[in-house]
Amino acid sequence: MFRFKYVAAIILGTIILGCASEKPQLSVKTSAKKNIATLGQTVKLSLSNPDGASINVINYQSEGKKVTESLKLNGKLGKKDLVAEVISGNDTIIAESNLIVLNDKRPDLYTFEIINTYPHDPTSYTQGLEFYKGELYESTGQFGESKLRKVDYKTGEVLKNIELNSGYFAEGLTILNDKIYQLTWQADTGIIYDANTFEKLGIFRYDLSKEGWGLCNDGTFLYKSDGTENIWTLNTSTFTEDNKIQAYTNTGKIGRLNELEWVNGKIYSNIYENTGIAIINPENGATEGVIDFTPITKLISNYSSNDNVLNGIAYNPETETLFVTGKRWDKLFEVKIVKK
Known part of the structure; x- marks a missing residue:
């Protein structure tokens, strides 16, 4: 009996002590x-x-x-x-x-006027699109189909083309200081090329984000989307994701941000499986405008809301116009943005 009471007292004391130490x-x-x-x-x-x-x-x-x-x-x-x-x-x-x-105000609404229509390779699953020194560069996706290419946008002629390893699903691209940066989707890998020769210069790994979707640059830093509301700022020396913004309106977040383009100090972003393009303030993430491209999708015979969607934004500073296309679209549109 004494032994039982002694053991019980120790256990009880431990429980009381444990309770007393809880924060x-x-x-x-x-x-x-x-x-x-x-x-x-x-x-x-x-x-x-x-x-x-x-x-x-x-x-x-x-x-x-x-x-x-x-x-x-x-x-x-x-x-x-x-x-x-x-x-x-x-x-x-x-x-x-x-x-x-x-945000403290709702986004402005924009539409567009078509200036020119050009041919586009209908086999290209467009993921990234960008002008550099007057020429159009494109990244295309899908496993076994991913490419990096330079294109004559007026004729659709492919001027330079390389195919990626079949294990890569290519995503967005951007070009800075004669280097092409191309993302892959879930391989945690970005690829760096010489813009003139397409020679592979190296790779970089993603830091905090899990996937690669869209990419653009402001002349100094890279900006990367990952399929969420986040846009990450990448240091081009270390490729660490040093900062981020979150795309929000006055009512909530805008997720599934995809292909990115830097246009006159703002980030334009496709919203995956959506016919709109968001205009985002890179300082705070405020979605300041939305461009409705629903009418342009009606000009694409194979448009699909969950596959051959609007994707691909390229701003040409020489013409001060925007170029848009989509996944496997047969047309590339040069447009002027108009406020509603």
């Missing part, structure tokens, strides 16, 4: 309804403390930076992490939550 359950609260707020709004931060723990110090952070209890929502849109470092007695407790920041 209180804390989380960050905001004054925003359902934790959704708007750019420019001020949100009040507070601590949810259901156990009534004694609190000595609270330090709030958002996106890794110290903030006050009154958080003015400037800067980037999208999902923001909220963290409170709480000192309770001798314990330091990390409380977390998140906040969605929407």
